[in-house]
Amino acid sequence: MMDGDKMEITKNGFPDDRSETGEKDPNQTGIKVMKTECADSETEIQKAVKKLQSRRRFTQKFLFGLFRCAALVNGLALLIIVFFMLKNGISAITWEFLTDVPRESMTKGGILPCIVGTVLMSLGGILVAMPIGVASAVHLNEYARPGKMLRIIRLGINNLAGVPSVVFGLFGLAFFVTFLKMGVSLAAGALTLGALTLPVIIGSTEEALKSVPNTYREASLGLGASKWQTIYRVVLPAAMPGILTGGILGLSRAAGETAPIMFTAAVFFTPDLPSSVFSEIMALPYHIYVLATAGTNIEATRPLQYGTSLVLISLVLGMNLVAIIWRSRLRRKLK
Amino acid sequence: MNEKVKDKSKKNGFKMKSENLDFFYGDFQALHDISLNFESRQVTALIGPSGCGKSTYLRCLNRMNDLIPISRVKGKVLLDGENIYDPSLDVVMLRRRVGMVFQKPNPFPKSVSENVAYGLRVNGIKNKSFIRERVEESLEKAALWEEVKDRLDDSALGLSGGQQQRLCIARALAVEPDVLLMDEPASALDPIATQKIEELIHRLKKNYTIIIVTHSMQQAARVSDRTAFFYMGKLIEEGETDTIFTRPKLRQTEDYITGRFG
Numbered sequence A: 001m002m003d004g005d006k007m008e009i010t011k012n013g014f015p016d017d018r019s020e021t022g023e024k025d026p027n028q029t030g031i032k033v034m035k036t037e038c039a040d041s042e043t044e045i046q047k048a049v050k051k052l053q054s055r056r057r058f059t060q061k062f063l064f065g066l067f068r069c070a071a072l073v074n075g076l077a078l079l080i081i082v083f084f085m086l087k088n089g090i091s092a093i094t095w096e097f098l099t100d101v102p103r104e105s106m107t108k109g110g111i112l113p114c115i116v117g118t119v120l121m122s123l124g125g126i127l128v129a130m131p132i133g134v135a136s137a138v139h140l141n142e143y144a145r146p147g148k149m150l151r152i153i154r155l156g157i158n159n160l161a162g163v164p165s166v167v168f169g170l171f172g173l174a175f176f177v178t179f180l181k182m183g184v185s186l187a188a189g190a191l192t193l194g195a196l197t198l199p200v201i202i203g204s205t206e207e208a209l210k211s212v213p214n215t216y217r218e219a220s221l222g223l224g225a226s227k228w229q230t231i232y233r234v235v236l237p238a239a240m241p242g243i244l245t246g247g248i249l250g251l252s253r254a255a256g257e258t259a260p261i262m263f264t265a266a267v268f269f270t271p272d273l274p275s276s277v278f279s280e281i282m283a284l285p286y287h288i289y290v291l292a293t294a295g296t297n298i299e300a301t302r303p304l305q306y307g308t309s310l311v312l313i314s315l316v317l318g319m320n321l322v323a324i325i326w327r328s329r330l331r332r333k334l335k
Numbered sequence B: 001m002n003e004k005v006k007d008k009s010k011k012n013g014f015k016m017k018s019e020n021l022d023f024f025y026g027d028f029q030a031l032h033d034i035s036l037n038f039e040s041r042q043v044t045a046l047i048g049p050s051g052c053g054k055s056t057y058l059r060c061l062n063r064m065n066d067l068i069p070i071s072r073v074k075g076k077v078l079l080d081g082e083n084i085y086d087p088s089l090d091v092v093m094l095r096r097r098v099g100m101v102f103q104k105p106n107p108f109p110k111s112v113s114e115n116v117a118y119g120l121r122v123n124g125i126k127n128k129s130f131i132r133e134r135v136e137e138s139l140e141k142a143a144l145w146e147e148v149k150d151r152l153d154d155s156a157l158g159l160s161g162g163q164q165q166r167l168c169i170a171r172a173l174a175v176e177p178d179v180l181l182m183d184e185p186a187s188a189l190d191p192i193a194t195q196k197i198e199e200l201i202h203r204l205k206k207n208y209t210i211i212i213v214t215h216s217m218q219q220a221a222r223v224s225d226r227t228a229f230f231y232m233g234k235l236i237e238e239g240e241t242d243t244i245f246t247r248p249k250l251r252q253t254e255d256y257i258t259g260r261f262g
């Protein structure tokens, strides 16, 4: 029992807590020595320690149990969602569904234009946001001198992260679609999604840069490398796995957003695949929204709605998976 | 050979010296008025209790402290007679000439040969065969070649701690510095690896000016020609290592060296 407890604690990375539960802990041998020396007070102390010990053990078990439940809830939620989607949507998934355009007021046919639209638009968004986001993070973390200016910029980025996505949609409409005259288009949607994911990318890139040990920077500078060479050749490669994680998070966020694209890129229906960056597109999340709220026969398209959701989820999970594999490859290369 | 060396150091005075150097971390003055000379092709050991400013002083010599935003320097550090804190001086060039080895081995997460080649590449050398030759030469100088010649393309992080530290020395040697700064280079290593590093320092001093921080009195006695004793940010006493260890002038130095330090 005790040993089991101990192992669990160390496994969880709290080796310091060992003394709280371990009777064999060297720290507590002092009490045993006292036993032989003063027999009266010893019982009191031992009693107290015992009581405390069992309470500690209980508290610890209880709390760690709670934490484990909290962690499990996450996995469970994902499982339930996936199961639900599979159960309701799997019947809709056919080869035709994945490769055909929507037909008969979107009650038949497939969702190819939505898949293509979503993939292109979120990739486009990330391609725009990554360089800007990484560059910003490099500036903030490597170049900027701490001070008022830096705090203001940070505040701005944090607030950007909190802006509701529908506001990004309106911004995209006003700026990209109208002011820059891009029209409702793939480009306008990608740029809007890029703006939306920027704070995510900046945040995770900064974290990644912070986790690169300063000793790497010092070693590089000590060899006569310039600051930029140090960043480019040592810091960025070492931070790459973390930066990628940010990119992935941004990408899956972008792929799933509805509000920012409904004014800027996605249309109700277009049978054509996008021919240029200025084409209107269909997109998975917006398609789900349309089918579920504005279709001619909402009930009849339920399986299509779930099917489309299933495709969207698979797409996002698939992207994540690819990136996770890529990241662990990079990590291994860095070892 | 020996005469040549003497000639050079006579002509240029000392290889490196600091004059009335003060150093501040914000309001805290970590170094007080340090004037110290380093002769060409000699090993100087900096000793003193922890927190007395040895690392800070060492990092002033290649301006590594520039990285700390709140830091401030007063006074001069001369390298071949030229003040390294002169605003017109290119700090990147300075650091190529004054190499540094850190307390904890810090190889890059790259292959063994890429670690050594790094300094060459950032200094603009592209010739592959030259780089390959220089990598081998530097690893040989650092007494590591025999151990790693079959694993040049393996990750440097797979080497043992002692090997990693010698790799860091090889990496520093590859760019042909004049001066080598070492901050407790053996403190994270086992006795055998430590001995290898010390032997290496002995051999390197034929060609380099070496300044080494150490907390081990025995190490200072074994490897250095001159010793400087720091205490509370001040230089207390400096001289021939033999003299410092056998007949120190000041009571404070004697107390520290004999371990009677309060």
Ligand SMILES: Nc1ncnc2c1ncn2[C@@H]1O[C@H](COP(=O)(O)OP(=O)(O)O)[C@@H](O)[C@H]1O
Binding pocket: B025, B028, B030, B048, B049, B050, B051, B052, B053, B054, B055, B056, B057, B068
């Ligand atoms: N980055 C820093 N910021 C503020 N104070 C520092 C910093 N680094 C070192 N110090 C202080 O400067 C003094 C000298 O430190 P250091 O040079 O590391 O001593 P040593 O290498 O002799 O142990 C110490 O009091 C230390 O707390």
Ligand SMILES: [Mg+2]
Binding pocket: B054, B055, B056
């Ligand atoms: Mg130190």
